[in-house]
Amino acid sequence: MIASAAAAPTAEEAAAARGRLAAMMERGGALAWGVADADAFDEAPEGFRPGDLLPGARRVVVVGGSPPRAADWASPVHEHLETMGTSDRINSLGLKTAKFIEAEFGYYALFVPPGVRRGNRPFLSVALAAELAGCGSRSLAGPVLHPEYGLLFYSAIITTYPFPVTPPLAEPACPAPACVEMWEAEGETPCTRVCPLGDGGCLDGRIEDGRLVERRYDAARCTSRVYTHWIPGFQKGLELALDQDDAEARKMVLYSSHFTKTLWSMTYAAQSQGQCWECMRVCPVGAEFRDKA
Template identity: 40%
Template sequence: MSQVARDLGQEELSPEARIKKLAREAGALVVGIASVADINRFAPKGHRPNDMLRGARSVIVTGGKPNTAGAFESPEPRLLTSLRTYPAIRKAIVMKIAAHIEERYGHPSIFYDGGTVWGLVPHMSLKLAAERAGLGTRSLAGGVILNPIHGLLNLSVTITTMPLEADAPLDTPVCPHPACVEIWARERTTPCLSACPECLEGELENGSVKWMRYKAYLCQARARGQGPLGLQKMLYEILQEKDPEQQKLLVFGERFTRLIASASFSSELVAGCYECLRPCPLLAPNRRAGSGAAKTSGV
């Protein structure tokens, strides 16, 4: 690299820096790289990046804020999920990265944003990839990844056969927040645990999470009530109804009408529940419009 190129701002970026720059320009708030070899130390066979792309060497993980700051302040919870922001662009971002790697470096690449393939089990864990790429650490709130600056992240990945220098996982767990440690000392609970005692259990000890349990089967019923599974559940109830008049009321009622509209127009098909994260102290600065945290870009 010549001094002249550096001085003129024409320095050739490394592939890693170029990919991260592209991700941020495309709309990612944070981006990190994990090696497939490292992910495979934890992921079971059948759910590894190289089960999705033969010869995969690297996973580029992008993240963004799931909602606008305003959506978190809305008294209407359905708006919090229907107005999701990063989910609307996350696939395009990782698609651009995959195209860039293929065109510039000639390495086959694919992209993935967590769509399920066998019921609720995904091809691969985006949480694990984000953790290994240094974007954040697990939390008491169902093990979701929290970033130390931005709080909750919505994730998508590019998987490539290109060997890239990986980022390191974070040294310090983001959860629990010091405010939650104080609350635990006083009340033996945390904001997320008290928000959803049905789905979440856990205990803090010496300022750290000692153990936790996430009842995903209950969470998905609560979070996906407006999704395809909610439609199936209600359809079964309607089919079981013996009284034709009652059956008519169920079919024409507001709830089933909304489920059908969701299936037909994807109006609310991406269901969700943020109630355990809504009171999280780590999300508070992230929710404030115009805050420093909200403007910070990239890790």
């Protein structure tokens, strides 16, 4: 049975509940977790805040992990990361977390599904939730970076249970000290050097007093490189096939290795597909975690 507001836990009970929840998520493979206040999502548009998805929402639990493994980064075969994905594992842990909260504490827990709701906008910005919950901070390159692991995938669960909140990071993970040094010496960072906005790339920014104070990003150009395969690749391929009047030409599109690879990539990842990530490959945050012998 789901508890009513009258059965609100004491602060001690809520702290103990968060400890049990954290232990469950870590056993399930979480590398990071946090709890954001559901009322802190002011920068999200109306209709896309926790309370819009779950009436009475109090908290957003965020669980992070399942990044590409070190060997995935090391492989010189670009089709490897283009085909496989690791984000699904964080979604199954997110679903398990929602089930745990409802079963153990008797409060509503809504898993935020990957994918888009309306206007190509996600149900809830999981990146914002991860930042508010202190799992990481937004970076010049875009992704929320965890201070130790760098790029992680995240899943969010909206709940009516009042777990104690974990605060946002006091010190942002980006820019890394090495990036500040590089900026001061050369006016660029590893990610802006590999993908410079002014020279056919997507990223630019400004660092002042060791802090990122401006970020410029060509989302359209990045999307055209990041989404060659997977769901957008499928949409493009299908459109091309439907445009063919000739049956043989249609077959050539549908049975091509590009279209087949796109279907394989969709079976691997519900959330994201690593089709570029050159900006992350050179990022010092999490570099130790990506390097093996």
